[in-house]
Structure formats: structure tokens, C-alpha cells
């Protein structure tokens with residue numbers, strides 16, 4: 001243990017440094033744990049400030065650190081309590097985390113958007129490093145060449161069959177890994193970066209306060225409300241949300257949260273009896289929290305979430321719904337903070353009456369005349385801006401979102417739950433050229449649809465995948481998978497996996513539109529690491 005000597009108070013002067021900040025206490029705790037628990041296998045390279053072999057030469061996300069330390073426990077026999085592990089993850093994520101810019105392109109992995117289709121410029125990277133796990137797992141780390149080299153060695157040592165697998169036995173995997181991948185990784189994802197140097201100098205803002213939020217969730221649609229955050233000692237907070245869905249039903253819950261690296265918000269809440277998790281990033285100015293809130297066990301059920309701090313500069317987060325048809329009248333809800341009296345919906349769209357107003361939302365009856373300019377337009381509520389309203393007169397096509405999804409069988413007495421799939425129908429209008437798929441096409445927004453599934457191909461038809469893989473809810477677009485395990489009714493008693501077309505039918509007035517996506521229903525999610 002380190003021995004802290006407190007300076008003597010003189011002349012009634014209160015020195016800011018006298019009371020150790022909580023972070024320093026936590027750091028001392030973490031370093032004590034490292035010195036007692038990690039020394040058995042790692043060496044101390046420097047005492048002051050503490051530097052240890054391997055662990056002092058990499059940076060990663062809280063989830064990344066959690067996975068590494070969990071591996072020390074599971075594979076190498078490290079003995080730490082859950083409490084000690086939490087202290088270590090906090091310490092490493094704060095001291096050797098990633099700057100906001102460094103996580104920007106890969107947050108989908110932290111947010112558990114597991115249907116994301118990754119694509120990388122480097123075919124080498126894709127085949128060498130993004131075939132067993134996501135490429136995001138790699139992009140969310142920073143190391144010098146030496147440490148990327150150790151990582152390759154660790155892969156080969158831990159999974160010796162790696163070199164005999166597809167996309168490895170056709171090449172000199174080890175040679176390529178050391179000669180090409182290591183330099184490529186060290187240059188794309190280096191330990192030292194200007195972003196990280198700058199981020200360490202930024203004064204971190206506490207997140208306590210009142211936040212106005214806007215969210216969108218499959219099945220339930222738009223949501224909004226207030227998130228209240230209190231506490232902050234040791235970057236730990238209490239959080240509660242009090243909101244409503246567009247249909248008026250309540251969205252209420254509470255829990256605890258922790259902020260890592262000055263901006264990585266992670267909360268565990270119970271919302272309407274269901275355990276949920278929030279993975280948000282705090283914006284550099286401390287005014288916005290954005291990310292995803294999802295069910296802890298069913299991460300496929302989640303909502304896009306954005307919140308703005310009450311009292312920060314006036315901001316409009318969203319207009320709900322985000323579209324209006326030219327020649328129609330409907331209720332619009334504006335969500336944000338500092339919403340001014342003067343609501344401007346742009347030429348041809350006007351407020352008929354204001355129905356409700358508080359600090360975080362304004363509900364208006366709005367009308368769009370037949371000649372209103374088509375397309376997205378900025379909406380203002382006094383000084384509050386930032387959201388658009390899409391004016392359309394015609395739906396030209398529908399997209400199924402996600403266009404490709406993976407659902408998994410589960411349950412049935414087994415250890416892993418089912419992972420279902422959630423689909424939404426997204427309406428689009430062609431741009432001024434009247435042609436589809438050009439840059440001026442407008443995304444209108446999500447619209448109600450009638451859902452069903454069909455066999456994806458002939459094999460799926462022969463195997464009766466539609467019958468065996470699960471059930472699509474016609475109204476909601478939720479596909480619930482069938483039970484896990486062999487099914488004696490299927491050919492060779494195979495499991496309930498299959499390959500399906502997901503079809504949305506939408507009526508726009510009396511015009512029928514249809515769209516198609518694909519869903520693979522596959523085996524259980526045996527392995528569920530914090531980062532895919």
C-alpha cells in the first residue's frame with residue numbers, strides 16, 4: 001500500500017489538494033490490487049508512476065478491459081473478487097481508455113447492435129482479424145507494434161487450430177499476421193494519439209442533472225421524457241427515467257450508473273419490471289448523452305436514445321412523428337430543452353394550436369398544405385434547433401430494417417435464451433428526379449406494416465423453415481424463435497434453424513407497397529462476450 005502524507009493546514013487556508021479526490025483513492029485501491037494480485041505473472045517495470053508488463057501498454061474501452069481481466073480469471077487463474085474487478089476496470093478505463101473520436105466508428109459493438117454488417121477497406125484485416133469476432137473488437141484497442149505482436153502470439157498459443165481453419169490454411173497466416181497485420185494495426189491503432197493526449201487534458205463534466213430525452217423503439221415507436229441523474233461520487237450515479245411512449249403508455253424506471261473515461265455512461269436500470277442497460281457517450285461539451293438502451297438479457301430489444309441536459313443551450317432533439325403528409329393535419333410533439341414560444345415548421349406547414357407545453361416538450365396540432373415544399377426541413381422552437389420534419393405526399397418504397405437479421409433458437413430447458421428479431425418498415429419517397437435510389441431520395445420514417453415470413457430459397461421451402469423456425473407477429477414485426485435442440489419432426493432430427501424472407505406490406509392510401517429482408521434463424525448464442 002502507498003502511504004499518503006497529508007500536508008499540514010496552515011493559517012486557515014483550505015488547500016484543494018488536501019482532501020484526496022475519490023479518483024485518487026480508487027487509483028490507490030486499484031494499484032494495491034495490481035501489486036498483490038497481478039505480480040504472480042506480470043512484472044513491475046516502474047514504481048512511480050506504476051508501470052507493469054503488458055497492462056501498461058494498451059488502451060481500450062471498459063468492456064475491453066473487462067474482457068481482458070475476465071480472461072486472466074478464466075484462463076490463467078487470477079483470483080479477484082467482483083468488487084476488485086470493478087475497481088480494476090474503472091482504473092484502467094480511466095487511465096488507459098479511448099478518446100471519444102477513437103470509439104466513434106465502432107460504437108455499434110458497445111451498443112450491442114449485433115445485426116450490424118461490418119465492412120472494411122482492408123480485405124486482409126477482414127479475413128485475418130474479423131472472422132472469429134467483430135472487427136470492432138480490434139478497432140476499439142490501441143497498442144504499439146510490440147503489443148499487437150504479443151496479441152498475435154496469444155491467439156496462436158490459445159487457439160493452435162487457428163492456422164488450419166478456413167481463411168487461414170490457404171495462406172501463411174502467421175507470416176501475414178506478423179509481417180503485415182502487426183505494422184498495419186500499429187499504424188491504424190497506435191498507443192499514442194493526439195486525440196487521447198487532448199482528451200486527458202479536458203476537464204471532465206459531471207453528468208448529474210435533469211435531462212430531456214427522445215427515443216425510438218421497434219414495436220413501441222417514439223418515446224420521450226425526463227431522465228434524472230444524481231450523485232457523482234467516484235463517477236457513480238443514481239438514474240431514473242420518467243417518460244411516455246407515443247401511444248401514451250408509461251416509460252418509467254430507475255437504477256445506477258457509472259461514467260468511465262469521463263464520457264462512457266453505463267447504466268443498469270429496471271424499466272417497467274424489465275432489466276435494461278444504457279450504453280451512452282457524453283458529448284465533449286457535456287450537453288448530450290446518446291446511444292442505445294436495451295434489455296440486459298435480450299439485447300436485440302432496444303431503442304436509439306438521445307438526451308440533452310436541461311439548461312444547456314436550447315436544443316430540439318426530435319419531432320415525433322418525424323413526418324407529415326402534404327395536405328394533412330396531425331399532432332406533432334417537439335422534444336428537447338429550452339423550447340421557445342415561436343414554433344416554426346417551415347413554409348407551408350403551420351401550427352393550428354398548441355396543445356401542451358412544458359420545459360422538455362411542446363405538443364402542437366399542425367397542418368401541411370397541399371403545396372408545402374416536399375423534403376426534410378429544419379424545425380425551430382424559438383432558439384432551439386437541431387431536428388427536421390419530413391414533408392411527403394407519396395410513399396414510393398419501403399425498406400425492411402434491419403435488411404438482414406440473425407435470430408437464434410434457445411430456451412427449451414437449455415442454458416441460453418432465445419434471441420428474437422425485431423423489424424421495422426421504413427418509408428421512402430423519391431427525390432425531385434422521380435427516380436429511386438438517388439442521393440435526393442428522402443427517408444420519411446417508420447410506418448406500420450403487416451408482416452409475414454416466407455422460405456428464403458428452395459431448400460428452405462423443402463425443409464419447411466417457415467413452419468419450424470418460429471413465429472412472426474403480423475402486427476408488430478417481432479419474430480419469436482422456436483425452441484433449441486434437435487427436432488424429431490425435422491429431416492434428420494435437425495434443430496429449428498432456417499433461412500427466411502421477411503416481408504412487410506404497407507398500404508399508402510390505396511397503393512400497396514411491399515419490401516423484403518432476410519433473416520437467418522440459427523443455433524444458440526453459446527458465447528456472449530461483452531464485445532462481439
Ligand code: HEC
Pocket residue numbers: 033034037038039040041042054055056058068069071072075076077078079080088147150151154
Ligand atoms: C496466473 C497468471 C496471471 C495473472 C495472475 C495475471 N495475468 Fe495477465 N496475463 C497472463 C498471461 C499468460 C498473459 C498473456 C496471454 C493472454 O493475453 O491471455 C497475460 C496478459 C495480460 C494482458 C495483455 C492482454 C492482451 O490482450 O494483450 C493484460 C492487460 C493483463 N494480462 C492484465 C492483467 C491484470 C490487470 C492482472 C491482475 C489483476 C493480471 N493480468 C494477472 C497471466 C496472468
Ligand code: HEC
Pocket residue numbers: 060064067068071128129130131132133137138141151152155159162177181185
Ligand atoms: C480463430 C479465431 C480468431 C482470429 C482469427 C482472431 N481472433 Fe482475436 N480473439 C479471438 C477470441 C476467441 C478472443 C477472446 C479472448 C478472450 O476470451 O478474452 C479474441 C480476442 C481478441 C482481442 C481482445 C484481447 C484483449 O484481451 O484485449 C483483440 C484485440 C483481438 N482478438 C484482435 C485480433 C486481431 C488483431 C486478429 C488478427 C491478427 C484476431 N484477433 C484474429 C479469436 C480470434
